[in-house]
Each structure stands twice: as C-alpha cells, then as structure tokens.
Amino acid sequence: MAKKFYGVGVGVGDSGLLTLKAVETLKNVDYICTPVSTNSDSSRALEIISNLIADQEKFIRLEFKMSKKKSELEKSRCQAAEKINDLLNSGKSVAFVTIGDPLLYSTYSYMLEKIKKWNNEIEVETVPGINSITASAAKYNLALAEGKENTAIISDVKSEEYLEKVFALFETVIILKLSRNYKTVYPVLDKLDLKKNVVIASKCGFEDEFYTEDIDYFKDEKIAYLTLMIVKREGI
Amino acid sequence: MAKKFYGVGVGVGDSGLLTLKAVETLKNVDYICTPVSTNSDSSRALEIISNLIADQEKFIRLEFKMSKKKSELEKSRCQAAEKINDLLNSGKSVAFVTIGDPLLYSTYSYMLEKIKKWNNEIEVETVPGINSITASAAKYNLALAEGKENTAIISDVKSEEYLEKVFALFETVIILKLSRNYKTVYPVLDKLDLKKNVVIASKCGFEDEFYTEDIDYFKDEKIAYLTLMIVKREGI
Numbered sequence: 001m002a003k004k005f006y007g008v009g010v011g012v013g014d015s016g017l018l019t020l021k022a023v024e025t026l027k028n029v030d031y032i033c034t035p036v037s038t039n040s041d042s043s044r045a046l047e048i049i050s051n052l053i054a055d056q057e058k059f060i061r062l063e064f065k066m067s068k069k070k071s072e073l074e075k076s077r078c079q080a081a082e083k084i085n086d087l088l089n090s091g092k093s094v095a096f097v098t099i100g101d102p103l104l105y106s107t108y109s110y111m112l113e114k115i116k117k118w119n120n121e122i123e124v125e126t127v128p129g130i131n132s133i134t135a136s137a138a139k140y141n142l143a144l145a146e147g148k149e150n151t152a153i154i155s156d157v158k159s160e161e162y163l164e165k166v167f168a169l170f171e172t173v174i175i176l177k178l179s180r181n182y183k184t185v186y187p188v189l190d191k192l193d194l195k196k197n198v199v200i201a202s203k204c205g206f207e208d209e210f211y212t213e214d215i216d217y218f219k220d221e222k223i224a225y226l227t228l229m230i231v232k233r234e235g236i
Numbered sequence: 237m238a239k240k241f242y243g244v245g246v247g248v249g250d251s252g253l254l255t256l257k258a259v260e261t262l263k264n265v266d267y268i269c270t271p272v273s274t275n276s277d278s279s280r281a282l283e284i285i286s287n288l289i290a291d292q293e294k295f296i297r298l299e300f301k302m303s304k305k306k307s308e309l310e311k312s313r314c315q316a317a318e319k320i321n322d323l324l325n326s327g328k329s330v331a332f333v334t335i336g337d338p339l340l341y342s343t344y345s346y347m348l349e350k351i352k353k354w355n356n357e358i359e360v361e362t363v364p365g366i367n368s369i370t371a372s373a374a375k376y377n378l379a380l381a382e383g384k385e386n387t388a389i390i391s392d393v394k395s396e397e398y399l400e401k402v403f404a405l406f407e408t409v410i411i412l413k414l415s416r417n418y419k420t421v422y423p424v425l426d427k428l429d430l431k432k433n434v435v436i437a438s439k440c441g442f443e444d445e446f447y448t449e450d451i452d453y454f455k456d457e458k459i460a461y462l463t464l465m466i467v468k469r470e471g472i
Contacts, residue, residue: 007377009370016257019366021250101370104387109379126374128366130255134245134337138362141243143345148392151340152406156384165405169398170388 003088005115005122006095007102009129010048013205017130023052025127030092031058033084035107038076039066044206045097060087062096064107077107081114088115088122101131105155105176132228133174136201140211142236145172157181163188173231178202179223189215189231197235202227239324241351241358242331243338245365246284249441253366259288261363266328267294269320271343274312275302280442281333296323298332300343313343317350324351324358337367341391341412368464369410372437376447378472381408393417399424409467414438415459425451425467433471438463 006025011017026032026049034046043061050056062083065076087094102108103126115122133153137144145151149171157163157175163185166173175181178200189195195215202210202224213236215229230236242261247253262268262285270282279297286292298319301312323330338344339362351358369389373380381387385407393399393411399421402409411417414436425431431451438446438460449472451465466472 007374011255014257016260017255017364019247019253019255020259021252023256024252103373103377103379104370105381105383106379109382112377112379124377126377128253128370128374130364130366131370134340134364134367137339138243138364141339141348141360141362143339143342143348145341145389145391146345147341150391151389153381153387153389155381155386162405165401169401169405 003091003122004093005084005088005112005124006093007108007112007124007126008095008097009101009106009127009131010045010097010099011130011205012099012132012135013044013048013209015048015052017135017205018049018052019127019129022127022129025125026053026095026097028093029058029095031060031087031094033060033062033080033094033096035064035080035096035098036061037066038063045099048099049097077110078114081111084111085115085118088119098129099132101129102126103128104131132201132204132226136199136204136211136228137230139201139204139209140199142199142230144174144230154181157184160184160188164192167192167194167233171233175229175231177225178218178227178229179225182218182223185229186215194231194233197232199230199236200227201230239327239358240329241320241324241348241360242329243344243348243360243362244331244333245337245342245363245367246281246333246335247366247441248335248368248371249280249284249445251284251288253371253441254285254288255363255365258363258365261361262289262331262333264329265294265331267296267323267330269296269298269316269330269332271300271316271332271334272297273302274299281335284335285333313346314350317347320347321351321354324355334365335368337365338362339364340367368437368440368462372435372440372447372464373466375437375440375445376435378435378466380410380466390417393420396420396424400428403428403430403467403469407469411465411467413461414454414463414465415461418454418459421465422451430467430469433468435466435472436463437466
C-alpha cells in the first residue's frame with residue numbers, strides 16, 4: 001500500500017456504519033489523518049474509529065481553521081495537504097478520514113485536489129461512506145425518494161426566490177447546514193404551506209442526536225452545525 | 237430480534253461496501269428476503285451477500301414483476317409485502333435487502349409503507365447502505381459537491397425545459413437511469429455547452445462496470461439499466 005492516498009468515509013457516528021472496506025483500509029495503512037477543527041479541538045471522525053484501530057500511534061491530527069476568511073481557510077487546507085504529501089513522499093500510505101462520505105461536501109476533496117496537482121502520479125483510492133442524509137432517513141425510516149421523484153440537496157439557500165424555484169421542480173428537498181439557512185427557509189415553507197412536511201435531523205449519530213417534525217421548535221433554539229432538514233412536497 | 241423488520245442496504249457490488257451493522261444484522265435475522273426481477277431471474281443483492289452468510293436456508297427470493305403497468309407493479313409489490321408480513325406475524329425477524337441505500341429510490345420503501353399500514357406496532361430498523369451515486373464518485377475520485385454548491389438528483393428528466401431550469405439552479409446535476417433519460421439530456425447538454433463536463437458510470441460495482449467522459453459513446457451503444465451521469469457545471 002506504499003505511497004497510496006486513501007479517502008475514507010466513516011459514516012456519521014455509530015462505528016457500525018463503517019464499511020468492511022473502510023475498516024480494512026484503516027487497519028492496513030501506515031498513517032490515518034484525522035481533521036480537527038481549531039474551534040472544538042475534537043475530531044468526530046477520530047472518535048468514531050478510535051476503538052476499531054489498535055495502533056493509536058498511526059493517528060495524525062490535522063488542524064483545520066474554521067474561518068469565514070477564504071485566505072485563512074485556504075492556508076489551513078494547504079498546510080494539511082502538505083503534511084499528507086510529505087508522508088506520501090516518504091513512501092508511506094496515508095488515509096484521510098472524514099465523517100459522512102468523502103466526496104459529498106467533505107474536506108477530503110480539497111486535500112485530493114491539491115495532492116493530485118502536486119503529485120500527479122500518486123495512486124488514490126476513495127472508500128465511500130454513509131452520509132448524513134441517508135443516515136438521517138434511516139433513523140426516521142423515511143423514504144427520501146421513489147420512482148420518478150427528483151431530489152434536491154441544498155447546501156446554500158441563496159434566496160427565498162431561489163428556494164421557491166427549487167420547490168417548483170423537486171418532490172424532495174434536503175436542506176443541509178440548517179443553522180445558516182433556517183431564516184431563509186422558514187418563510188418559504190410557510191408561504192408554500194409545507195411547514196408540516198418536514199423532518200429535521202440534528203447531529204444524526206451523535207449521543208445527543210435529535211429529530212423533530214416541528215419547524216417552529218428552532219424559532220428560539222440554537223441550531224447545531226450538523227443539522228439537516230428533509231422536506232417532501234407530498235408529505236412525510 | 238423477533239418480529240422485527242429490517243431494511244438493509246448492501247451497497248453496489250463489492251461486498252466490502254457493506255457496513256459492519258449490515259453484516260451483523262443479516263447474520264442475526266431469521267430470514268433474509270432478496271428481491272428478484274422476473275426479467276432476469278437473478279438478484280444482485282443476493283449475489284453481493286451470499287458469500288457472507290453461511291446459512292443459505294434463510295434466504296427467501298421475492299419476485300418483482302418489472303412492468304410498465306402500474307396495476308401489475310402494485311400487485312407484485314403487494315404479494316412480496318404479504319410474504320414478509322406473514323413471516324413477521326409468525327414471530328420471525330425479517331430483513332429485506334436492497335442494492336444501494338434502502339431509502340433512496342429502492343423497493344424497500346414500498347415494502348415498508350405496506351407493512352407499517354398493516355401492522356402499525358411492528359418494530360422497524362433501516363440500515364443505510366452505500367448508494368450508486370457516492371460509489372461511482374469514489375471509483376472516479378470525483379468530488380460531487382463542496383462548500384456552498386447545490387446538488388440535484390434527477391430520476392426523471394421530465395422535459396428539456398425542465399432540465400434547463402435545473403442547470404440554472406444547481407452546480408452539480410446527477411441523472412439516474414440514463415437509459416430512459418439520455419434522449420432528453422443530450423440536446424440540453426449540447427445547448428448549454430456542458431457535453432465535456434460529464435462522467436457516466438455504468439453498472440458501478442459489477443464486473444463489467446464502465447466509466448466514460450464521452451457522452452457521444454452512447455449514441456450507438458445500448459445503455460445498461462444501472463447507469464448514471466454526473467454533470468458538473470464548473471467541469472470535471
């Protein structure tokens with residue numbers, strides 16, 4: 001496995017949601033890089049896998065600065081990717097782990113882009129993971145979409161007008177990062193009479209995970225970072 | 237685990253893509269129901285898991301008629317759900333397995349709906365699976381979406397006008413079931429100058445899986461049922 005770069009998705013909390021391939025990969029690589037936010041000093045991905053990996057020496061914490069300044073974000077990502085690249089260049093195999101899936105709204109894609117640019121002969125393997133959308137639906141036993149229904153995944157609700165257009169086109173709409181989108185989403189759901197058609201999944205897979213169909217619950221409550229909302233035009 | 241109904245996603249081909257929880261669930265249940273299409277007489281889900289489960293006696297094949305007639309489809313689904321319900325009522329635990337994820341465009345959601353209606357006290361647990369979208373992206377090491385990008389999953393491209401509206405709103409557009417959508421998709425990609433921005437993943441996880449960035453390849457080739465296309469407005 002020398003000099004190979006792996007992106008490994010570790011699901012959303014329950015270590016049972018790791019795939020067999022993810023476990024095997026993490027056991028076999030020389031180093032496992034886990035992203036750590038400078039805000040929280042903890043790595044959710046590391047918490048999920050630490051019990052599965054006997055050799056704790058192979059964990060490397062990579063700090064990511066959570067900043068709204070693009071230049072700071074980029075600098076932080078560059079430093080992390082450089083660290084990975086150094087390990088690869090020393091002939092080691094390296095896995096970068098992410099919660100959820102590595103290629104769906106994940107830091108891994110930034111690492112991958114840089115490492116491929118610097119080192120275009122490097123072998124890369126991505127091991128997919130259970131993402132928060134399907135994990136939340138599973139906890140709720142809720143079909144996201146069937147047959148000819150179409151599904152929208154919205155990370156950024158650009159405006160009320162934008163979201164109205166989305167609802168005109170899609171049977172199922174999933175709003176990620178509800179904390180930053182709630183204020184724009186709320187009036188649209190009210191206007192379209194869809195307030196009763198939602199499930200909100202907060203921190204799916206965490207010990208304090210929370211599910212509600214009551215969109216008004218968050219009028220006065222702080223919304224955790226890892227919160228998503230599923231809206232079905234035909235009802236929940 | 238008596239009298240409990242499980243929906244278990246088994247990923248897209250490589251049995252390494254099963255989660256630890258999926259394997260444990262399948263080992264512990266009394267019966268494992270695998271969907272079989274009357275067209276092909278084979279069950280992809282069964283092929284994926286048959287090597288993992290020692291006790292082959294617990295597999296039950298449920299036939300699903302592939303028909304364009306809604307009444308025939310519905311009859312076939314009802315018969316399958318009745319069979320599962322009978323097993324549950326005899327006090328057994330039953331898993332229904334599906335390729336991909338059980339709640340994203342899967343037959344499990346029809347089973348779940350009927351069984352919950354007939355038997356509203358039944359305990360249900362859904363075990364999420366790796367779906368064909370993230371599995372295809374992983375094979376291609378392609379980031380589906382990052383940051384504030386939005387993603388559309390289109391099962392039915394209703395019309396060229398519809399798809400143009402989708403591209404006006406979304407950075408990433410994933411077209412499922414390309415065989416039935418290709419003729420509508422092609423002229424839109426041509427018009428929007430997006431023909432170079434696609435990856436097509438056919439039968440991801442199968443032995444004859446196939447990937448191409450050439451949308452014209454399928455002008456004269458038959459498109460397999462399990463084929464999807466990823467389009468990124470900013471390029472692949």
